[in-house]
Amino acid sequence: MSKEKNLKPFEKGVSGNPGGRPKWKQVTELMKTETNQEKLAVIVDNVFDLALEGNMRAVEFIADRLEGKVAQRVELSTKSDEPIKVFDIEGLDDYEKAEPLPVLESKISSR
Numbered sequence: 001m002s003k004e005k006n007l008k009p010f011e012k013g014v015s016g017n018p019g020g021r022p023k024w025k026q027v028t029e030l031m032k033t034e035t036n037q038e039k040l041a042v043i044v045d046n047v048f049d050l051a052l053e054g055n056m057r058a059v060e061f062i063a064d065r066l067e068g069k070v071a072q073r074v075e076l077s078t079k080s081d082e083p084i085k086v087f088d089i090e091g092l093d094d095y096e097k098a099e100p101l102p103v104l105e106s107k108i109s110s111r
Helices: 002-007 026-032 034-052 056-067 092-097
Strands: none
Touching: 026 034, 034 056
């Protein structure tokens, strides 16, 4: 019967992961250690030198870290008021164009 307990969903308002996703970032924490500070300084200097040489990827990398990434705007426009087709199911369009099936009369037997 202990298996049935495992199959029941969580009660309403109770999370299966109450702590949420861990906030600890392994690479960030590793780079913050005293032993890696010198290596981190070398990396930052190299990226900065590349940016000064005109490497636009390095410039973008630095800007993204200092200012945050620029929000991208997505715009969607349609030419008509028809709904947007999300799924393409084979034969669905043929169904809409097909003639309706004839209505069959039911015969009730008198037994």
